[in-house]
Amino acid sequence: MSGFAQNTFNGLVSGAFYALLALGLAVIFGMLRVVNFAHGAFYMLGAFGAYVLLAEAGVPFWAALVIMPVGLALLGMALERAVIHRLTKLDPLYNFLLTFGLTLILQDLVKLRYGVQSSPYETPSLLSGSVDFGLFDFPTYRVFILGFAVLLCVAVWWVLTRTRIGMVVRASTERPDLTRAFGIDVGRWVTPVFGFGIGLAGLAGVLAAPMRAVNPLMGADLIIVVFAVVVIGGLGSIFGSVAAGFGIGLVQAWGEAYLSNFPLVSQTIVFVVMAGVLLWRPAGLFGREEAPA
Amino acid sequence: MLRIENLSAFYGEAQVLRDVSLEVSAGEVVTLVGRNGAGKSTLLRCVMGLHPGQRGTVELDGRDITRLPAHKRARLGLGWVPDDRGSYATLTVTENLTLPPTVGPDPWSLERVYEAFPALHTRRDSAATMLSGGEQQMLALARVLRMGARLLLCDEPTEGLSPLLVQQVGDLLREAKRHGVTVLLVEQNLHFATGVADRHYLLAEGRVAEAMDNSEVRSRERELLAYLGI
Numbered sequence: 132m133s134g135f136a137q138n139t140f141n142g143l144v145s146g147a148f149y150a151l152l153a154l155g156l157a158v159i160f161g162m163l164r165v166v167n168f169a170h171g172a173f174y175m176l177g178a179f180g181a182y183v184l185l186a187e188a189g190v191p192f193w194a195a196l197v198i199m200p201v202g203l204a205l206l207g208m209a210l211e212r213a214v215i216h217r218l219t220k221l222d223p224l225y226n227f228l229l230t231f232g233l234t235l236i237l238q239d240l241v242k243l244r245y246g247v248q249s250s251p252y253e254t255p256s257l258l259s260g261s262v263d264f265g266l267f268d269f270p271t272y273r274v275f276i277l278g279f280a281v282l283l284c285v286a287v288w289w290v291l292t293r294t295r296i297g298m299v300v301r302a303s304t305e306r307p308d309l310t311r312a313f314g315i316d317v318g319r320w321v322t323p324v325f326g327f328g329i330g331l332a333g334l335a336g337v338l339a340a341p342m343r344a345v346n347p348l349m350g351a352d353l354i355i356v357v358f359a360v361v362v363i364g365g366l367g368s369i370f371g372s373v374a375a376g377f378g379i380g381l382v383q384a385w386g387e388a389y390l391s392n393f394p395l396v397s398q399t400i401v402f403v404v405m406a407g408v409l410l411w412r413p414a415g416l417f418g419r420e421e422a423p424a
Numbered sequence: 425m426l427r428i429e430n431l432s433a434f435y436g437e438a439q440v441l442r443d444v445s446l447e448v449s450a451g452e453v454v455t456l457v458g459r460n461g462a463g464k465s466t467l468l469r470c471v472m473g474l475h476p477g478q479r480g481t482v483e484l485d486g487r488d489i490t491r492l493p494a495h496k497r498a499r500l501g502l503g504w505v506p507d508d509r510g511s512y513a514t515l516t517v518t519e520n521l522t523l524p525p526t527v528g529p530d531p532w533s534l535e536r537v538y539e540a541f542p543a544l545h546t547r548r549d550s551a552a553t554m555l556s557g558g559e560q561q562m563l564a565l566a567r568v569l570r571m572g573a574r575l576l577l578c579d580e581p582t583e584g585l586s587p588l589l590v591q592q593v594g595d596l597l598r599e600a601k602r603h604g605v606t607v608l609l610v611e612q613n614l615h616f617a618t619g620v621a622d623r624h625y626l627l628a629e630g631r632v633a634e635a636m637d638n639s640e641v642r643s644r645e646r647e648l649l650a651y652l653g654i
Contacts, residue, residue, distance in 0.1 A: 301514045302523050309510050312472050313524035314498030314571070419513065 133267045138388040139381065144273045146380020147280030151335040152357045153364060153372035154287060155328035161304035161367040162324040163211075165218050168230035171354030172237040173203055173329050177336020178345045179241055182250050192255040192341070200334040207329025211322050234351070241347040249344035258341075276338050283334075284373045291369060300324060304367065356383075359405045365418020375416060379404070425450040425606050426471065426575060431480035433466050433630075440466045442630040443480070448575075453597060453607040455617040458627035459652055464610040465507060467627070468577045471608065472504050473497045484575070501528050503573025507580050507610075509560040510567075511552035517544055520552040521567050528572025530603060537566045540596075558589040565596055569605075576600065576607045582616050594620050614649065618642055 152170060159167050180199040184190035190198065210233070218226045258272040291297035302310045303317040311317050336350070343349060360379050364371030379401055387397040408416060426448040433441040440463045448454045456464040469475040471482055473494035482490050489497055498504065512520055521537060521544075538545035541562050547555055552563060561581055568576055578597075582590045590613070597607055597620045611617040617624060618638045626634040626648075641648065 298515060298519050298523060302512055302519075305512050305514050306510070308474055308494070309504075309506065309512075310523070311494040312474060312498055312502075312504040312506075312510075313567075314495050314527060315523070315525075316493075316495045 134388070136267050137269075138384045140267075140269050140273070140277075142381035142384025143377060144277050144380070145383060146377035147277050148335050148339060148353070148376075149357055149360045149380055150284055150373045150376030151280055151331050151338075152353070153360045153376045154284065154369065155331035156357065156361050157364070157367055157369050157372040158287075158300070159325055159328040160361075161369070162300065162321055163215070163219065165215060165226050166223075166230070166366075167328070168227060168354075169233040169237065170328075170332050170357065171350030171352075172234040173207065173332040173350070174336040174339070174353065175241070175347060175350035176203060176237060177333035178252075178340040178343070178349060179245070179250075179336070179347070180333070181337045181340045182252050182345045183245075185252065186250070192337075195340075196334070196337050199337045200330040203333030204326040204330030208322050208326035211325040215325065216321065238347045238351065245347070247347060249346040252340040252345055254341040272341055276342075279338070283331075288369070288373075356401050359401045362415055363405050363408045365412075365415025368415065368417040368419070371415055371417030425452075425485060426608065427481075427483040427486075428467075428471070429481040429483070431467070431470055431478065431482065433463070433470050433475055433479075434477040435466075436477075440630050441470070441478075444627075444630070444632055446625055446632055446635075448606060448608055450574075450606055451601065451604050452623065453601050453609065453621040455609045455611045455621045455624045456627055457611060457614070457617060457624055457648070457652065458633075462627040463630040464627055465579050468579050468608065468610060471497075472502060472577055498524065498571075498573075499527050501572075501574035503568025503571055503576040505564045505568055505576060505578040505581055507583065509557075509564045511555065511560045511563060513551050513553040515552060516549050517552050517555065517563060518548045520563055521570050524567065524571045526570070526572050528574050531572030532566070532569045534570065537570055541566055558585050561585060561589070561593065562596075565593065569596075569600060574605060576605060576609075578607060578609045580610050580612065582611065582613050590616055612652065614641060614645055614652075 152174060156167060156170055159165060177199045180202070181192065181195035184195050184198065185192070214229060218229060254272045258275050261268045261270050262274050291300060299310075299315055300320060303315065303320055307317050339349070356379065360375045361372055363379065364373070364375030382400055382404060383397060386400040390396040412418070428447070429445050431441055431444045432439060444463075444467060456467060458464050466475055470478050473489070473492060480490070481488060484497070484500055484502070489500065504510070512523070515523065518534070521534060538548070543559050544563060544566065547559070552560065555563060565578075565581065581593050585593065594616060597609070601607065609617070609621060618641050621638070624636045624641055625632050626636065
């Protein structure tokens with residue numbers, strides 16, 4: 132039983148990363164109709180930035196947790212203004228080429244300076260040790276990640292469903308042209324929303340630094356699963372991406388634990404689930420067929 | 425209030441409007457009648473600023489708005505009532521109503537909207553797409569009245585509605601007119617059109633074929649119905 136709790140907990144922690152990344156992809160896709168293949172690179176930059184800030188300037192984890200998301204959000208907004216916004220009128224192929232190209236550029240820039248080996252990042256002292264939950268105890272840092280990610284998802288959900296900004300974003304996501312006809316400058320929201328999605332990826336990166344190997348390819352490995360998560364949840368669905376993120380984290384952890392006789396299963400299980408979901412619901416679990424403009 | 429001059433519109437290579445010129449004065453209700461594909465809806469989209477391929481001039485209150493994006497036109501007082509009713513599935517009924525900013529001197533309050541449409545009040549927290557077709561049409565009209573729009577652009581507001589609801593749409597448009605609201609209306613239902621409108625333009629193959637008043641439409645109703653293929 133304690134093994135099951137352990138696996139479930141670890142699944143939820145991995146799921147928290149999937150959820151944060153998928154959430155950013157979902158808001159970006161909703162608002163821009165751009166699939167950001169560079170999302171994993173920004174996650175990597177978040178982790179790497181935290182590492183560099185600590186190693187070269189002594190900036191602690193807590194400061195990096197603010198600096199990196201904000202800095203990357205600004206970088207994201209600059210990129211959106213410079214190149215990403217040109218994608219909206221082009222064939223989707225260019226979307227892939229540009230954002231994938233950005234990934235390679237960002238990865239190689241980091242490689243040039245820091246090489247490919249993984250760098251260690253120490254868990255902040257406040258969060259070292261473990262928390263005793265009676266029957267089991269879990270590492271404090273992972274409990275923190277889970278709590279923080281859940282809180283963040285709830286906050287984003289609250290903003291989207293309970294505020295005027297959220298209402299405008301939902302309307303612009305669902306029917307951009309119609310929303311313009313109701314006096315709303317949809318274009319004005321595009322850049323901040325892109326920046327926000329990138330900021331979330333950066334934040335996930337900082338959170339990952341103390342528990343995952345920090346290296347230039349860490350985002351590339353993760354993002355493939357995140358895309359499966361987004362497809363399962365329904366491309367552009369906010370709730371779907373978060374739910375599928377945690378769900379896939381759990382499925383993976385349970386698969387690893389209880390199907391350990393089949394080592395390949397835990398790596399492929401995500402894609403088996405994705406294929407199954409697509410057969411059953413082509414728009415994903417919480418996706419909607421595209422409405423006309 | 426609205427002046428359209430030599431307006432042409434294209435879908436790719438195909439030309440759907442050819443040098444259309446027409447005028448709507450403040451406080452008037454004017455309909456566009458014509459067969460399917462005559463360019464009526466495209467004309468409305470051009471006025472709203474939602475059709476990219478166009479040539480010619482659109483003026484509002486003497487101001488050239490041809491190059492103005494749709495959201496700025498809405499803020500000048502244009503109220504958009506699209507043919508599909510424009511309900512948002514991800515917004516509640518109340519949110520659908522309050523999404524547009526108020527733009528005119530005489531916007532309806534939310535209370536007034538709900539008093540006039542008790543059905544919308546009952547379902548105020550439901551997703552707008554869960555409403556019946558008739559309720560969604562009322563929602564679309566109520567939304568632009570709440571904006572306080574001065575010029576309503578209505579694309580077939582009676583399409584698919586029961587006679588009772590058609591009557592209700594007519595009452596609503598007449599009431600808006602009494603308060604000085606101007607309406608440009610795409611309409612196939614000639615009875616309805618003569619009941620609410622002052623004048624009519626007949627569009628054919630992207631051109632204004634004729635301008636008619638109510639008595640002319642009534643006296644030529646049979647001929648017009650045959651022409652429209654209804």
